[in-house]
Amino acid sequence: MKDRLTVAAIVALTAIAVVSAWLNRVIAPGPEGSESALQHETLERLRQCTLDLVVYMVDNDHVYPPDTSSLKGALMSLAPEKRSVDEALSLNPGCPEFLGNGSLAARPEATLVDPEHTVFFYDSAPWKDGKRTVSYAEGRTVRISEGLFQKTLTTDWITPRSGSK
Secondary structure (H helix, E strand, O other): OHHHHHHHHHHHHHHHHHHHHHHHHHHOOOHHHHHHHHHHHHHHHHHHHHHHHHHHHHHOOOEOOOOOOEHHHHHHHHOHHHOOHHHHOOOOOOOOOEEEOHHHOOOEHHHEOOHHHOEEEEEOOOOOOOEEEEEEOOOOEEEEEHHHHHHHHOOOOEOOOOOOO
16 A cells, blocks of 8 residues: 555656646746846836936936936935945846946936937847847837947937027
């Protein structure tokens, strides 16, 4: 009787292991899925941090933070005691830092020609798929191709609008 229970337990455990291995292969994402999940999490991190900075600007007469050379610097200049360094990091395996448009530092929002196309923060290097996570001065956060990113960088960002002082 004891031998039958042992054999039954071994058969049951083997069946569970086989089903578990099969489910793991079916459910668990492959390398592409993992990369996609990291890209999505990076997009969400940058989106949340950008929204925090937009709220800061609204509370401060629509002036950008004093340090916009990196996301970490911008967030730390707002409330260093409330910030985690990790939230300001990209999950891009090649370059885990968000860089920023330093020319926006302490600048009034009204001096921008085109905030919708003015880069605020961005992945310091493209991902394997050739795209970067980018936030724009008006608060939008997206993933764009490296070609579009380079084209955006050549835009004349800081020119007073006609009629602005």
